[in-house]
Amino acid sequence: MAKSSVDLTSRAWNDLIFEGKNKDFGAYQIRKQSDKRHNMAMLYMLIGLVVVFFLILGYSKYSDYRAEQKALELKEQREKMMQAQMAEQEAEPEEEEVEEQKFEQPEVEVPEEVLATVQVTQIAIVDADKVKNEVMDMDTQKEDNTARGVVTQEGSDDADKFKAVQEQVVVKEPEPEVKPKEEEIFVAVEQQAEFPGGQAALMKWLSNNIRYPESAQQNDIQGRVIVKFVVEKDGSIGNATILKGVDRDLDREAIRVVKKMPKWQPGKNNGVAVRSYFNLPVTFRLQNQ
Numbered sequence: 484m485a486k487s488s489v490d491l492t493s494r495a496w497n498d499l500i501f502e503g504k505n506k507d508f509g510a511y512q513i514r515k516q517s518d519k520r521h522n523m524a525m526l527y528m529l530i531g532l533v534v535v536f537f538l539i540l541g542y543s544k545y546s547d548y549r550a551e552q553k554a555l556e557l558k559e560q561r562e563k564m565m566q567a568q569m570a571e572q573e574a575e576p577e578e579e580e581v582e583e584q585k586f587e588q589p590e591v592e593v594p595e596e597v598l599a600t601v602q603v604t605q606i607a608i609v610d611a612d613k614v615k616n617e618v619m620d621m622d623t624q625k626e627d628n629t630a631r632g633v634v635t636q637e638g639s640d641d642a643d644k645f646k647a648v649q650e651q652v653v654v655k656e657p658e659p660e661v662k663p664k665e666e667e668i669f670v671a672v673e674q675q676a677e678f679p680g681g682q683a684a685l686m687k688w689l690s691n692n693i694r695y696p697e698s699a700q701q702n703d704i705q706g707r708v709i710v711k712f713v714v715e716k717d718g719s720i721g722n723a724t725i726l727k728g729v730d731r732d733l734d735r736e737a738i739r740v741v742k743k744m745p746k747w748q749p750g751k752n753n754g755v756a757v758r759s760y761f762n763l764p765v766t767f768r769l770q771n772q
Contacts (some may be wrong), residue, residue, distance in 0.1 A: 676750040693767070712761060
């Protein structure tokens, strides 16, 4: 019998193997039911694969459904927001464009006050038949308050009012004072301001003029104070302030010694002296440190 035609699960094969043996033994029963177990196992496996397949397919469908639902919810929310915004815009009253009204201040015309005067007869040598105006004597003119003029004209008899009106017309408003523009202080210049003699001379001058505060010495306080000041166009020092301090006493001493410095060589732009800022570090260090 060829091997290709042998069915190891057939009943004939089992009987052949267990021929002359005790078939009631457990091995024969197990071997006899093996084909059934194999078929059942295969069936369960197929059922399991089908169940898993449908589970994956169902989960995929459910995911797509949830994604569609979320997209619809987002779309509805956007539509509701757009409708709410449109409703608010429609509810808001249209702002009327308020035209800028220009109020022109009416010019107050000051009525020209004319002082009432009476013509004074001028003295002239004429013929007697040509004299028309009567000449008043000096006493009569003193008693009469009427103002005298070259011609006779109608107007106000109040001379003080006439003077007030004339002063009101003549008075002018004072012109505003024009403050001189402060010159610019440069942070960076082409030629930086310099202490006379250079950096070495500056360090020597500081070491000779700094007085270490006693309170700082007793408390072992030391450090570097940075002083910011302005070098004017004539080289003088101004506007000294503390840019970075260490201690109140050390800061005061740094300001004092900076203000005491001689005139510097000013900074220059295009060869012209200008005002410029300068930051100077002043180091305080105890000798025993």
